[in-house]
Amino acid sequence: MKQIGSIAGRELRSMFVSPIAYGVMSLFSILAGVFFILDVAWFNEMLMRMQQYQAFDELAQWNLNDSLIGEFYGSMSVVLMFLIPGITMGLYASEKSNGTEELLLTSPLTIWDIVLGKFLAGAVFVTLLTLLVGMFPGLLFAYGDPEVGKTMSGLLGILLVGWTYVAIGGFASSITRNQIIAFLVSFVVLLTLLLLPAVADFGVAGSAPAVAEVLRYLSAAIHFEQLLKGLVDTADLAYFAVMIGVFLLLTKASVESVRWR
Amino acid sequence: MIDARGLSKRYGDLAAVDDVSFSIGKGEIVGFLGPNGAGKTTTMRMITGFLPPTDGTAVVAGHDIFDDPIAARGAIGYLPETPPLYPEMTVTSYLDFVARIKGVARKQRRDSVDRAMERTDLTGVNRQVIGTLSKGFRQRVGLAQAIVHDPPVLILDEPTAGLDPLQIREIRALIAELTAPGAAQNTVILSTHIMAEVDAICRRVILINRGRKVVDAPLEELTADGTTLEEIFARHTSRDAADLEPDEPAEEAAS
Numbered sequence: 001m002k003q004i005g006s007i008a009g010r011e012l013r014s015m016f017v018s019p020i021a022y023g024v025m026s027l028f029s030i031l032a033g034v035f036f037i038l039d040v041a042w043f044n045e046m047l048m049r050m051q052q053y054q055a056f057d058e059l060a061q062w063n064l065n066d067s068l069i070g071e072f073y074g075s076m077s078v079v080l081m082f083l084i085p086g087i088t089m090g091l092y093a094s095e096k097s098n099g100t101e102e103l104l105l106t107s108p109l110t111i112w113d114i115v116l117g118k119f120l121a122g123a124v125f126v127t128l129l130t131l132l133v134g135m136f137p138g139l140l141f142a143y144g145d146p147e148v149g150k151t152m153s154g155l156l157g158i159l160l161v162g163w164t165y166v167a168i169g170g171f172a173s174s175i176t177r178n179q180i181i182a183f184l185v186s187f188v189v190l191l192t193l194l195l196l197p198a199v200a201d202f203g204v205a206g207s208a209p210a211v212a213e214v215l216r217y218l219s220a221a222i223h224f225e226q227l228l229k230g231l232v233d234t235a236d237l238a239y240f241a242v243m244i245g246v247f248l249l250l251t252k253a254s255v256e257s258v259r260w261r
Numbered sequence: 262m263i264d265a266r267g268l269s270k271r272y273g274d275l276a277a278v279d280d281v282s283f284s285i286g287k288g289e290i291v292g293f294l295g296p297n298g299a300g301k302t303t304t305m306r307m308i309t310g311f312l313p314p315t316d317g318t319a320v321v322a323g324h325d326i327f328d329d330p331i332a333a334r335g336a337i338g339y340l341p342e343t344p345p346l347y348p349e350m351t352v353t354s355y356l357d358f359v360a361r362i363k364g365v366a367r368k369q370r371r372d373s374v375d376r377a378m379e380r381t382d383l384t385g386v387n388r389q390v391i392g393t394l395s396k397g398f399r400q401r402v403g404l405a406q407a408i409v410h411d412p413p414v415l416i417l418d419e420p421t422a423g424l425d426p427l428q429i430r431e432i433r434a435l436i437a438e439l440t441a442p443g444a445a446q447n448t449v450i451l452s453t454h455i456m457a458e459v460d461a462i463c464r465r466v467i468l469i470n471r472g473r474k475v476v477d478a479p480l481e482e483l484t485a486d487g488t489t490l491e492e493i494f495a496r497h498t499s500r501d502a503a504d505l506e507p508d509e510p511a512e513e514a515a516s
Contacts, residue, residue, distance in 0.1 A: 003361070003362055006358065006361040006362050007362070009358075010347075010350075010358045013350070013354065014347060014349050014350065017349055017350070018349050098345065098346065098347060098348070099341060099343040099344070099345045099346075100345040100346065100347060101345075102306075102311055102339075102341045102345050103339075103341075103345035103359070103362075103406070104362070105310070105311050106309040106310050106311050106334055106337070106339050107334060107335075107359075107362045107363055108331040108332070108334045108335035108362070108363065108364050109331075109362055110331070258311075258312075259311075259312060259313050
């Protein structure tokens with residue numbers, strides 16, 4: 001376990017000596033800016049209309065956190081679904097195509113050193129992206145008074161969703177030597193996770209309520225929503241911990257499987 | 262230093278390596294010969310811990326590869342057939358990373374990296390990105406990576422494959438220098454199918470064919486009566502020789 005830092009450090013250095021990291025971060029900032037401006041514009045538009053029609057009940061419900069920051073966080077979590085597979089697709093697949101897998105597996109490292117080191121590298125990068133997201137609601141504190149707690153718990157949600165996506169993307173990368181396949185597999189898995197609540201609500205809710213409940217629990221979106229509402233519940237935190245743990249275990253088994261063949 | 266005890270690797274019914282045993286003492290430089298597909302790489306991968314043997318085990322510098330895999334792997338410097346390089350890294354940062362994962366202490370790391378680059382004549386390109394280096398230089402980085410942690414045992418898998426004649430000569434001279442008596446890495450297994458390489462560097466020959474060890478003798482002894490290595494190689498690996506193997510009649514009966 002001493003070598004996690006060595007693996008993570010190399011991985012991060014490789015990201016930052018190539019244009020990939022900077023490209024992803026710039027793209028991400030631009031997208032975040034666009035979404036934020038759109039959300040602010042929409043927020044103001046709705047506010048004006050409500051005042052015009054004197055819809056005081058709706059107006060009372062209208063606040064920066066639920067109607068602007070929450071929407072913005074939601075959009076950014078979808079953006080992460082596209083970007084993270086791009087970041088993680090090379091984690092293991094490139095080691096195989098470079099032949100460096102042989103270097104790692106014949107060095108005095110444990111498989112956990114490799115798996116946790118690579119996860120840590122991805123998690124650090126996602127943390128940087130989350131900080132970029134956090135800057136935008138930060139601006140609102142200068143002009144309005146959003147709730148600090150809700151703003152932070154939503155940001156925590158982004159962070160946990162991102163880390164979960166990294167664990168899933170890492171696993172997808174570990175099962176193939178082709179980065180394109182790694183990208184597609186992780187993207188499809190993440191998309192499926194996103195669609196689970198809809199499947200639960202419209203597909204099986206009537207016929208098999210128990211199955212619907214399980215499907216809803218498995219979806220990251222449901223737990224993310226709780227955090228957006230400012231509800232930091234151990235059950236939701238546990239969901240993210242379990243998902244990350246399960247995919248890291250699967251990744252470990254997959255890396256180790258080179259040795260079974 | 263290296264004790265292979267009945268190493269076998271089977272894929273279903275196919276035996277890639279079949280009950281190979283040998284013992285290599287400190288200071289021995291052994292040429293590991295055999296035609297393509299004979300099981301050279303598989304045997305080396307089992308000793309280095311990349312692949313687990315189906316049967317048998319190996320002991321490297323006193324550490325069993327099953328009981329104490331971390332220590333066994335730490336005692337080996339290994340250059341696989343394709344040098345394991347990260348093309349986007351510079352030579353120095355790459356060697357620093359390898360030194361770290363091989364367990365070189367922080368204080369000694371800089372010295373280890375500098376010495377490895379000196380010994381492989383890489384000092385001039387230390388800041389260059391590996392992806393921009395020529396094939397010969399990349400092979401040198403591969404060698405530097407194998408010796409950076411001063412391992413007592415070196416395992417080199419076809420270190421001159423794919424190089425031009427000039428590069429071959431350079432790399433060969435480098436290996437001879439690295440493994441000279443008195444150097445830290447003087448226990449070496451070097452796989453190749455180039456006979457001249459064995460002549461130039463090795464003092465003992467292990468020949469495997471179809472996964473089995475067929476010759477294991479000092480080079481002098483083999484060539485004492487004037488036969489060349491080529492002849493020995495051909496005698497033991499030709500189709501005729503293979504046809505005489507005891508498992509052949511069974512196949513005939515089947516067909």
